[in-house]
Amino acid sequence: MEGAKAAIARRRAAPGPDVISDLIRVRDGDRLSETELVTLVWQLVLGGQTPANLIANAVEALLAHPDQLAAPRADPDRLDLARDEAAHLGYAHGPHFCLGAWPARLQVRIALTALLRRSPGLAPAKTPERMPDPGTWRLASLPVVL
Ligand code: HEM
Incomplete structure (x- = not known):
């Protein structure tokens, strides 16, 4: 502030x-x-920090569900990237809808696409550590093998 x-x-x-x-x-x-x-x-x-958190969280989720990188499947209890896109509140709703939603989506798409293209063998190296934070869901570290 x-x-x-x-x-x-x-x-x-x-x-x-x-x-x-x-x-x-x-x-x-x-x-x-x-x-x-x-x-x-x-x-x-x-807002500048949130796409970085999302990229790291997405990589963690993908590494924990390698099937999603190979062959997406439909199952309500699983991370399923092929599921029909449902409305969500990740960027809020109404007059205070996130001002940075589109640049954030673009940034995340570009980062994940580049990472997975350059490192097709991307794999977890150690258990990731979460950073306690009342406002955001963020990782303190995400060691990977490229
Ligand atoms: C993954 C990335 C992001 C997520 C999940 C996210 C999420 C949100 C959410 C839920 C709100 C509503 C907060 C509320 O109603 O109190 C919000 C508002 C806002 N966000 Fe984001 N955001 C992201 C990225 C960004 C970026 C990159 C920027 C700017 C460069 C940004 C700028 C803002 C601003 C200025 C508001 C306030 C809008 C208003 O009150 O009218 N956000 N965001």
């Missing part, structure tokens, strides 16, 4: 062609409260 406040103060003093300056213009035109402005900027920064 302190970082978000500092970034806002910098752009207020010297606005530029960036999303924070645009948000400040809206805020100062009275369409956002200061709290909304600060939390939006904070979420933009935090």
